[in-house]
Amino acid sequence: MPTYNTIMSLCAGAGLLLVVALGWLLLTDRPVVPDAWAMGFGALGVILFATGLHMTLTWPLAGQGFPFDNVIFGEPSLGFGVLLLFAAFFLWRRGAALGEVGVDRGRTVAALAAPVSLLVLGLGLACFGIAAAGWRYTLFAAPPEEPISGEFAGHPMLEASFMSALYVLTGVGAVLFPFVLRRRGGAVAWTAGICWTLAGLAFLLFGALNYFTHIGLIVNTM
Structure with missing residues (x-):
């Protein structure tokens, strides 16, 4: 039973990329248009909050298929x-406090985001747990009825490793986030940025691909 992790993956990937892009603008002291970023984060946040809340509270959403997707x-x-x-x-x-060039915006962001960085760190550790479960229990493998991904149904560890690796990349960036705020640049920031960029691109493209593969799976199993 496919769930709506299509739009979730799409928005999560876009969200990671936007976070990296905004961080790069702030660290390199480039102009920021706060209203534009507010709309970008808000649109993605509404979708992820609504779908994530429904999937989290409706337990299990996919009772006849993959309840661990919740x-x-x-x-x-x-x-x-x-x-x-x-x-x-x-x-x-x-x-407006971040829209001005020349002020120490990194210090402002670090002070504001320090408390919530604990949640980001926790979510990063959770990503490691999800990745470990994916490898341990060979999750994420597509059924043979699913187009494209189903071609690798005989090699379940392949897709399990791919998805688990994405969660590891996301987790590394999240675990490093408090240290990025503390150092405001340097190798730690670049490492977190690269991890989230790679994971964001992969989640975005994989989510877009799933629109075809999930529709195909539904049609093939009707």
Whole structure:
């Protein structure tokens, strides 16, 4: 039973890329238009919050198929969605503090995001747990009826390793986030940025591909 991790993956990937892009603008002292970023974070946050909350509270959403999807996709989407919504609210109401070039915006962001960085760290550790479960129990493998991904149904560890690796990349960036705030640049920031960029691109493209593969799976199993 496919769930709506299509739109979740798409928005999570876009959200990771936007976070990296905004961080790069702030660290390199480039102009920022707060209202534009508020709309970007807000749109993604609403989708991830709504779908993540429904999947988290409707337990299990896919009772006849993959109930572990509630934990794997629902709860991380809910957490990320809430973070994006609060970031959007701040940028909308107080974003002028980040719109000025020349001030120490890195120090301002670090002070504001320090408390919530504990949640980001926790979500990163959760991503490691999801990745370990994916490898241990060979999750994420597509059924043979699913187009494209189903071609590798005989090699379940392949897709399990791919998806678990994405969660590891996301987790590394999240675990490093508090240290990025503390150092405001350097190798730690670049490492987190690269991890989230790679994971964001992969989640975005994989989510877009799933629109075809999930529709095909539904049609093939009707």
